[in-house]
Amino acid sequence: MAGESCLISNAWICGEYVRTRGQELTDAVLQHIGITAASVAIGVLVAFPLALLARRWRGLAGPVLGATTVLYTIPSLAMFSLLVPMYGLSVAVVITGLVLYALTILVRNILAGLAGVPEEAREAARGMGYGPLRLLFAVELPLALPSLMAGLRIATVSTISLTTVGAIIGYGGLGNLILEGKNSYFKAEVLTASVLCVVLAVLADLALLLVQRLLTPWTRAGRGRAGRRGRARAEEKAVAV
């Protein structure tokens, strides 16, 4: 089919659309990445102290986990709508909502990772004269990294997918194109934006996997099957959260 006719015939796949609306697509992708990156970054910054507090004072763990689970239950459209009176129709609504969702996943995985640090490793570090801060950053965090990164990957992928709902207030990245395409019955726009969204999620997941491999070289070294099986189990656990 010729390039020009696919816009007129409203085909699902249309190279002409991608060529002529390149700028629009780039802007949407950049907005999508920006919203996701900001939300996940703020999520990590908030989740980390929350998880440490919940670990330090056992009594806090229940309420912290309970509150984040309640937030996670609220559907995205409702969450964004409830935040509108607070911020007006601004990007802050979407980012705040996404941060609240990411918190549930991140806090759980950070806590699980820290709980999985072998007591002997802690004892050894203390015996070597490590203070609490050095113990945390030099021993516990590196050992908790696989679980932490698994949480970060899940949070990032679901944030990328949920960002599309931000279209309801005009800040949904690729979601804006999906909503616009739905309203004008423009098939190529909807399909292109949807596919780009999934591609973005897969790329982010792979990038984080790569970072995880680079940060934890010891998990690969000379383990073979046992290591793989352990990792598969860790992933199953992270999924079941």
Added chain:
Amino acid sequence: MDVVSRTWQWLATASHWSGPDGVWHRLGEHLFLTAACLLISCAVALPVAVVLGHTGKGGALAVNLANAGRAVPTFAVLVLLVLGPLGSYGSLPTVLALVLFAIPPLLTNAYVGMREVDRDMVQAARGMGMTGGQVIARVELPLAFPLLATGIRSAAVQVVGTATLAALAGGGGLGRIITAGFRLTDTAQVVAGALLVAVLALLVEGVFVLLQRLLDPMRAGIRAGIRAGRGR
């Protein structure tokens, strides 16, 4: 807060609750969609997960499906289905999207639940001469119940959320109150609709937590055991 009082006023206005755009009708649509789609997805996913878990095959599929479900935006699938060839069949696209997004949590949790059953117990059951079906019904399913129920609960919450999004793609349900509110730039209506949806989601979650506690066969067994012990 001005918004709070205006939202309250919106909720307290009787005319907002009646009629085809009223809360009761939208709530009915929402509950019907949720219940129907949850039943369909359970009927599709649970038997598959139980058989896969029993035989120990297809683990990668069951786990990866949940990951894939997370990466695909619900909103995109809803719009794609509405614009697709199924779009002319009323609420069929919505139902399909709801079922599609309920299946991953069901399948993954049920599969993991079946796999985490102590292999020694399964061996013992086989040693007692139980058939495959008996092992599933009397040993694996009761022990896998907590994760199975967790899967159903997350699927239910997922369906409530997806049904809300369906409004954005032209479907019915409580989400319509929110989208209509945005169109009318009526913040009070937007917040009122969002509150109703949030309360519904939390109620559904709560009801399923309660059901899970009441129906757990292992707990029931323990309770029966305690009663029997007292009787003696």
